[in-house]
Amino acid sequence: MIDFIAAKYNYLICVCLMMIGFYAVIAKQNLMKKIIGLSIFQTSVFLFYISMAKVTDGTAPIVWEGAVRYDNPLPHVLILTAIVVSVSTTAVAIALMINIYKAYGTIEDSKIREIEAGESGGSVSR
């Protein structure tokens, strides 16, 4: 058991982080907290990619003297792209949140629902 944890600790951390983010997305009413949760969720996957690129005894994938093995550079590149995506997602989410705040004066999910339900006679289906 210990061996398993010791050998795969990087993946376990990823899973923990992922669940933390997932929890925030589901459980938090505040939209900003949801966005934070979403970021954590995405980041955990980035870490997963990065950690799997590590090769035992590998070094940074730059040609230099004395290097025996290199880490796999491809996941790094992929994640660079994914980070860009993640940043854009966060940006769009925050922009939306600002609009929501302008429209409703709150960023609490439950309050927005109350307002909507009050206006349309409780017919907002969710």
Added chain:
Amino acid sequence: MEIIYSAAPLYAVLVSLVAIIPIYLSRSNPNLRESWTILAAVAKFFIVLSMVPTVLGGKEIYFKLATAYPGIDIAFKVDSLGLFFALTASFLWILTSFYSIGYVRALKEHAQTRYFICFAGSLSVTMGAAFSANLFTMYIFYEALTLFTYPLIAHEENEEAFRGARIYLIYLLGTSIAFLLPAILFTYFTAGTMDFRLGGIFGDTGGIHSLFFAVIFAFYIAGIAKAGIMPFHSWLPNAMVAPTPVSSLLHAVAVVKMGVFVVLRVILYVFGVDLLKEIGAGAFLAAFACVTIVVSSLIAMRQDNIKARLAYSTISQLSYIVVGAALLSPSGIKASIMHITIHAFSKISLFFWAGAVYVALHKKYISQISGIAKKMPVSMAVFTIGALSLIGIPPLSGFISKYYFVTGAVEAGMLPVAVVFAVSSFLNALYFLPIIYTAYMKPLDAGMDDKVTEAPLAMLIPMCVTAGVAVLLFFFPQVLTNFTDIIVAGLFAE
């Protein structure tokens, strides 16, 4: 079988469909509009008639319109069964058109243009079904007829009409999607083709359990709710909210006749007599239809509403046709095909009469028509002929088909069916004769004396023609047998 390639069946379908355009354009001028209807009706009849010599000469006419999907064609084929049905329908359309004109004008109906458009459309798709060369094409027209007749049934646009029309739509569309479509797909999948062939398309059925065919057959019968076999019959009485010419269209010309026509097609051209005998589905269907005959006759006796009584009578008569085919014997099949026409002429006379009564008295119930025979002698005579014909009294055409029905039952060795025919004739008499009695024998209701007049001439003439044909067919049955002989000869060739 020699096959001739000609576009005549397409023209027969299109002529009334094309007529919709001038009918719509001349909507502000009723006389012009109606002349288009008449023109289309006559043209259609003559196109259909022009194909008679070819078909009676033992040939078939084929026309491929389009390839819908790879391997599946929209195609027309004129054979004796289809032509027989088409002749009946197109001839009756002429009469119904005249009658409709009299009827809608006398009652100053609203939305007359829509009415005539849908009428023309219905006839087009009826022709289409009659001339379909395969199941696919027939299914298209079968569905289209439902949609075209919906506005006609909802014509009154009141709650009752909408309710009736909704039930109509749910029953017909529902059963056709739930049962007919899968049945067709299974047929296609099993037989690899959907083209009608006298004697069946399944070919070698070795290795397939007979239960499989029985189930598909049951799906067909359940899917063809237009044939009105119980328990899928109740759309028919509900559709009675439609104007009377529409009811006659439903009952005598297009809808229910398309139903039984499709049943015949399925029995004779998809499954074939031999296969059905093998799986024993014929007797089963006959039993179902016999129950329908008796039960609906019993219900009919209890109806006071004229059209409802006629509707249940139709349900019972349709099952005659189904039973005849289900007997799978030469005379039975002959009778069943003949009865399509004979019932059409007899029943349309009855409906025309019902419409005439409504126009003259604005009455819908049997109890309200006491003594009208004195005021409407011609109409009542028409009714009497139609009713007696359906009961099966010589010298009226109904006797002929009934004679063949009983012969067919004996041939097939199903004596109980023959008994059902006899009982049902008796029941027919029980529900038709009271109407005749009420109209002739009872005194006229007080205050009706000067109000009641005979129906307009535009209605009377078609009525007399249909009643006349119902009589004449007794004396010239070869008009019918010419067609049926070809089919029966093809079926029982060996």
Added chain:
Amino acid sequence: MNLAVNFPALLVTVPLIFVPVIPLLGLINRKICWYAAVLAITASFAMIMTILAKVSTEGPISYHLGNWAPPIGIEYRIDMLNAFVLAVISFISLVSLLFGKELVEKEVPEYKHPAFYSVFILFVVGMTGMTVTGDLFNVYVFLEITSLSGYALIATSKKRYAPMASFNYLVIGTLAATFIVLGIGYLYMVTGTLNMADLAERIKPLNGSSVVLTAYALILMGILIKMAVFPLHLWLPDAYTYSPSAVSAAMAATSTKVGAYVLIRLMFSVFDIEYHVGSVPITGIIIFFASLSIVMGSVIAIAQTNIKKMLAYSSVGQIGYILLAAAMVNAEALTGGVMHIFSHALMKGGLFFVVGLIVYNIGSERISDFAGIGRRMPFTAAAFTIFSLSIIGIPLTVGFVSKWYLVLGAISSGHWYAIGVILLSSLLTAIYFGKVIFVMYFKGGHDDHGHAPAAKLSEPMGMVIPMAFVAFLCIYFGIFATFPVELAAKAAEAVLGGVTWK
């Protein structure tokens, strides 16, 4: 060098170039933006049609970006399936752009127009990219491009709840995309490649590996969310209801279909089909959820009083057909499924536009307020009827064609209850569309004598013509279905045969 050789890359990059250009043009004149957008999509559409013609005669095209050979470089690979899907996407986008001009002017604030068209093009670029690429990570990137622009498009609406609907979609959509990228990571871990064709080869020896299975599960999960299959559909109704009609139309017609395409591609071309038919009943699970989606989508749609919600739930049901087709794993069913990608795109896109026009005119989305539309907007109501009949699956409409093949496929693979599901849903569909048609034609708007007292409502020519065109296509391809069916059959064959892809 021949330009046509580079079409696979250009069909993505050309519209992409327009994305930053359009807002700049907007600084000069806002009216130009629409023309620029049309130009971009037309260019892409023209290229796709050339490619479609080429692929159907000469077989699949493999295009190496930057001339790097496939397992290392990114490969764009087009066979009949993606060519078909590409054609549908760009055709529908083009029509929605043409059709949507008036609606966008009405529903989107004017100062947003340049951004709107720019993002709209980006949305289409994302979908074409997702479809054209042969690289798994590329799918993820394009998926996110599509989704992000989708979120933005929904939020352009003037409705107050729109940003919230968009936000919810964003959260769920991002979760889905992250699941997919995680699944891709798993696959990369065990195979060391991202190229789909290469991946398919390397997965074979790993049959039964729990890592591959997990990857499959994660990706499947993500895609099913993106497709809005029943229990995972919650984002869709709000997103479609609160976005501008032009956006609902384009999204309903295309974006879920692209999800379906990716799923089909992965199921048949990447993961070994034996694998999920044999050891793990993945197809069985998919069939279950597809059926659930079909039935529940229709049932919920019946209960809706808001027309756009009704159409949205109807989409949930309809996407189930495509999923069902994929999961039944046989040529007829898959032909039906691919055909349904096309036919549903036509019908649902058309429906959203028609509804958009009606809603704009009467200012209400309640079905009960549609009374008398049949007389007040005759062309629109007629188009609505045609689209509805088609979606119900009445013969001679394009919707019937796909259902025909689906049922045929269900028969030939022995999925009896799937037949029941398809037919049941046809009936349910008939109920909820029948209700609307009934209200439009028979309720209100006229007195006892059939005169129409209510004034006619405007039906701008700019909308009637595309509407009539799409309705015409619905019927034309219902009668003469040979052309699309043959393409769809070739597409099905391409993925099922497996030969052409590998």
